[in-house]
Amino acid sequence: MPVLVLTAQVAASLPSLRPSRLPARRPSLAVLVPAHDEAGLIAGTVAALRPGLAPGDRLLVVADNCRDATAAAARAAGAEVVERHDPSRRGKGYALDFGFRHLARSALPETLVVVDADCTLAPACLDRIARLSAALDAPVQAAYRLEPPPQASSALRLATFATVLKQIGRPLGSSRLGWPCGISGTGFAVPTRLLGTVGLANGHLAEDLKLGLDLALAGHPPRFCPEAEVVSVLPAGAAARRAQQTRWEHGHLSLIPPYAAALIRAGLHRGDARLVAMALDLCVLPLVTLGLAEAGLLVAALAWWALGGGSVPLLIAGTSLALLLLAFGLAVPRWGRGLLGWRDALALPGLVAGKTGILARFAVRRQSEWVRTERAGEGPSAR
Structure with a gap:
């Protein structure tokens, strides 16, 4: 069954992309950037995001358990910054929850966009996923493109191809088949009212994938937006790449037993084939x-x-x-x-x-x- 699902996704992804119409209404939004020891990258990320903000929007960097100058660099670049210090609770999920709670102390914007500190999301792409999320009243994931570093080895190019297929090819195929997609952890928008239906605070290795599954079980399966891309670079070092792959794969594998069964049960009970499709995708x-x-x-x-x-x-x-x-x-x-x-x-x-x-x-x-x-x-x- 996983091979059949993969083959269907690949086949559906083959036709060239045709741009879709941009929804007319732009919601108010906050961009949340979780950052752990990212002093060397955070200024560039903030600088790329700021031109996409409208009056009243917020750009919040959560300096999470940092031991470097991440907070100072983000403030100097023009971002609002909060610092979290809790070594006993490590992980991006805790940083997202901390940032969301900080935003909730004042009037929450309609839409929250999450971008990792080592990623670039162009202003037009930020605008598109925010508009689409508001129009669909659903989470929306941009195409997450991981680029190979300069002079990448053959092994790294193969790894890059595998991530492109996983993060862009398969979600595009799923979208064309009418299926939901997973959340990739960066470059996604979600109506803030939906975040009250799920818990953000967790230290799971695949907190991004878990969040998308939780939202789906709560009745809000994520949608894919291939016209918007969020871009990062794969780590060049073998040890760093192995650590990243281990975290991704162990996190993914650990979510299959509890969530695949829960999605299928919920899909059958509610008569929602999208949840069954998401369970099958999870098993690939x-x-x-x-x-x-x-x-x-x-x-x-x-x-x-x-x-x-x-x-x-x-x-x-x-x-x-x-x-x-x-x-x-x-x-x-x-x-x-x-x-x-x-x-x-x-x-x-x-x-x-x-x-x-x-x-x-x-x-x-x-x-x-x-x-x-x-x-x-x-x-x-x-x-």
């Missing part, structure tokens, strides 16, 4: 991880057949793997154009080995504490 593992799972199932089915078992498992596993290869073949020309070359395939074994290690750690000693990803130019960090 990252591309390399899914490939490893399918290959393992094929080996197991082959062993079963060789020992005298039936051939049906082998037929199902073989068909599933063939469909996965088809989806990959369709996705590369569409989402890997200008990014991947034939020689990059030589780095695939190393990428698979790294994912195997991440999965093994999930089975034996899964990560549960949020860890900040190192930025370019930073040395090893224990944060």
Whole structure:
């Protein structure tokens, strides 16, 4: 089933994007930027956001458990700043909750937009997702594009392709099929009244994905806006990239058992097929991880057949793997154009080995504490 869902999403994402009409009404908004030790980047993020603000809008930076000059740099760049100091409660969810509560002390704007401190959201994109969220009265996620750093290795280009497919290709396909999308943690807008239906304060590794699932269960599945892009750069260092992938994958995997079942039950009870679709999307593992799972199932089915078992498992596993290869073949020309070359395939074994290690750690000693990803130019960090 996950392979069928992935194939449907990829197939639906193939046609070129056609710009849609921009909703006429622009809501009042606040932009919330959670930042942990981001003194080197926060000024640029604030500078990119300020031109998109209208009179009465707010730009709030939450300097969360910072040990550097993040707060001072954000104030100097023109942002409103609050500082949170609570080492026992670490994680972006706590920073979002702290910032939202600060905003709620005065009249809340209609829409809240969240942008990470290492991301860029152009003024036109900020305007679009805010208008669309207000028009739909629903959370709206911009296309989250992770760019490879300069002179990226083949392994990093492959990782970039996988993230582009996950963050843009698959949500675009889902949108065209009439399905909701997940929240990527940055570049999303949500009507502030909806935030009262969910809890923001948590230290989950995938607090962004969790928030989107909670909103869906509360009756507000997120929508995708491919015309707006929020952009960041993948970490160049192998250790930083591995830490980021571990956090993403362990967080994703830990959410599947509780939320997939809850979404399906809620979808069937309410007669809302969107929630069932969101549950199926949640069960689609990252591309390399899914490939490893399918290959393992094929080996197991082959062993079963060789020992005298039936051939049906082998037929199902073989068909599933063939469909996965088809989806990959369709996705590369569409989402890997200008990014991947034939020689990059030589780095695939190393990428698979790294994912195997991440999965093994999930089975034996899964990560549960949020860890900040190192930025370019930073040395090893224990944060």
